[in-house]
Amino acid sequence: MMWKMKRLLVFSLLIFLLFSFFLLKLNFAQEVMEEEQNKITQAEENAEKIVPSPKDIKESIGIYVFVVWMWIAIIVLIYILRLKIKEVDRLFYIRFFSAKKK
C-alpha cells in the first residue's frame, strides 16, 4: 500500500514537474515575447531614423538573386542589340531600304 502511494506520489510529482516546466516555459516565453514586443514598440517610438533594408534573410537573398538576374538579362539584351545594330547599320550602308523604294 505504502509502496503504491509512493509510486503515485512520484508519478504525480513527475507529471506536475513536467507540466509545470511547460507552464513555466510557456509563461517565460510569453514574458520574453512581451518584453521583446515592448522593446520593439519602444524602439519604434524612439526610432530616430528608419534605415530601410531587406526585412529578413529570405528577402535579402531574393534581392541579390534579382540583381544578378537583372545584370545577366541586361548583358544578354545588350549582346542582342549589338547584333541588331550591326545588322541595321549594314542594311543602311548598302542602301537596302532606299533601293527598295526606287
Add this chain to the structure above:
Amino acid sequence: MNLLGKKKRAQSWFDERFGISGIVKFLREKKIPQHKHSLWYYTGSAIMLFFVIQVITGFMLVFYYNPTLAEANKSVGRIMTEIPMGWIIRSIHSWSSSFMIAFVFIHLLSIWITKAYRKPRELTWMSGVFLLCVTLAFGFTGYLLPWDDLSLSATKVGTDIPRSIPIVGVWVTKLLRGGEDVTGDTLTRFFGFHVCILPVFIFILLAVHVYLIQKQGMSLPLAVESKKEKIQELPFWPNFVYRESVVWLILLGILFTVAIFLPPSLDKSADLMAPAPEGIRPEWYFLFLFQALKIFPAKILFINGDTFIVILILVEFLLFFFLPFLDNKPAEIKGKFITFLAYVTIVYAVVMTVWSLL
C-alpha cells in the same frame, strides 16, 4: 482571313484616323549625325528615361503617401517598413531624381559648350532653361514631403531666399509657404506643386522642347560644322534607337543596383519648434548655393548678403536665359569667352560643392 491580314487591316484603320505612318516615316527619315561629339545626343533620352521612371514610381508612392502634418512622416515610414517593396520604390524615386538632375546638368553643359543653341534653336534653349527650373522645383518640393528635420530646415531656408528680392519677394515667399511661416499648409501646398502643378508645366514644356528638336533636326557642333566635310548620318529609327536602348539598359541597371544597395533613410518627424539640427544640408544639386549663402558676409555695400546673392542669381539667370542672343557670334572671341565661362561655372560648382561637404 488570316491573322496577318487582320493585323494589316487594323493598322490601316488606325492609320487612316491617326496618321501613324507619317510619324514612322518621319522617324525613319530623321537623321542623327555621327561624329566625335555624338555621345552628347544620348543625354536627352537618358533624361527622358529617368523622367518616365519618376512618373511611374511617383504614381506608386502617391497611393500610400499622406500630405498632412501629422501623417506625412508616418506614411513615408509606412511605405518603407510595411508596404512590400516600398523601400525599393522610394529609393528608386529618390535616386532616379538625382540621376535625372545630374543628366539635366550634363545635357545643359554639353549644349552650352557645343553651342547647340545657335540660330535657329534659341527657343529650344529657352524652353530647356524653363525645364531646368521645373526639374529643380520638383527636386525642391519633393525634398520636403518626407517631413523630417533635414527637409524642414532646407525648405525654411529655400522658401526664405526669395524674400530678399525687392518688392515682390515677400509675396513669393508667402505664396510658396502658404502663409508667413513653414507649417502643415506648406507641406500640403508643396505636395500640390509636386503632383499637380509642376507635372502640367513639365509636360507642356517637354512637348514644346521635343517638337522644336524634331522640327529643326539635330544640331551640329561648331567644330564639326566648320569642316564642311560630308558627315556620316544614321537614321533615327531603328539604328539610333537601338544604340539608345543600350544606354538605357546600362543606366537602368546602375539605377536599380544603387537604389537597392544605398536606399535613403528617414529621420524622425520634423518638429516646428525644435532648433535646426547640426549638419543640415540640401540635396546635392543645391549645395553650391548653400555654401555661397554660408560664406557671404552679412553686409556688402550697404545691402544684405543674401539680397546680394539673390540679385546676383537673378541677373545670372537672365543672362543664361538670353544666352543664344548674347552669343550671336559663336566663332569669334566673344563666343570663345562664353564657352570659357561654361568651364568656369563647372569649376565653381564643383569647388563650392566639395567645400560644403568638408
Add this chain to the structure above:
Amino acid sequence: MVSFLYPVIKFVFPPTREPDQVILPFLDFKDMKPNSVKVFSWGSKPGFVKKNKNGSYWAFVAVCTHLDCNVTYIPEQRKFFCACHDGWYDENGTNIGGPPPRPLRRLILIIEGEDLIIKREGVK
C-alpha cells in the same frame, strides 16, 4: 480681368497673423536655472524665454534673422547658434558671427502675478 484675378490671388494667400500676445503660466518658468532658455510657441514659430544671470527674464523669437531657421542656445558659451549657415548671436541676441544681418527679435515680457505675458513690440 482684375476682378477675375482678385479672388484667385486672395485665395492663394491665406490669412496668417502673428499673435499679438501669448499668456503662459509663470509657474512653468519659475524654476528655470539662470543662463538657460525654455521654448514656447509664438504662433507657428518657436520662442525662447531666457532667464539671465541676474534672474531677469527676456523673450526672443527663436528664429534666425538670416534665413528663418530655428536657433538653439548653447549655455556653456552663452551664445545662440543657428546650425543652417553657422550664424552666431551673443546672449543678448546680438548678431556676432556668420551671415545673420540683424539681432534676434526681442519680445516684451511682463510678469503679472501668475501669468507670463509675452507681447509683440508696439502692442498695448
